[in-house]
Amino acid sequence: MLNKVMMSGRLLTELAVTIKDDLKYCIFSIAVEQTKRKGVDAVKTDTxxxxxxxxxxxxxxxxxxxxxxxxxxxxxxNAYDNTAVLIVEELHFKNKFDVKVDVNSDQIF
Structure with missing residues (x-):
């Protein structure tokens, strides 16, 4: 079975890494615009x-x-409360101006 999605959207939450029981994770929400339909001016978003x-x-x-x-x-x-959750597996960068970079950091991505 295939279970792959590709999403591009705006981040709605502040990002912070949580460490619990040797598990490191970051939970966040994104808003994704729906496809604009012909004759409809307003674009709806999904979260x-x-x-x-x-x-x-x-x-x-x-x-x-x-x-x-x-x-x-x-x-x-599926999350524990039967809601859908997207698990991030690969990050993709459109251009270098969409991300923040700390030039004084030794961290390389």
Missing amino acids: FTCIAFDDNASAVSFLYFKGGTITFVGSLR
Whole structure:
């Protein structure tokens, strides 16, 4: 079975890495615009909850910010409360101006 999604949207939440029981993760929400239909001026958005683990969690919290655009490939899973959650597996960069970079850091992405 194939379970892959690609999303691109605006970050709705502040990003922070959480470490619990040796598990590092970052939970965030994104707003994704629906496809604009002919004759309709208003574009609606859908909101999704996403989780990045380990190195992806570190990269998301370091490189992105609330209000910025993120693009990733991941998979769709059920959460404990039967809601859909997107698991971030790969980060994709459109251009170097969409991310924040700390030039004084020794961290390389």
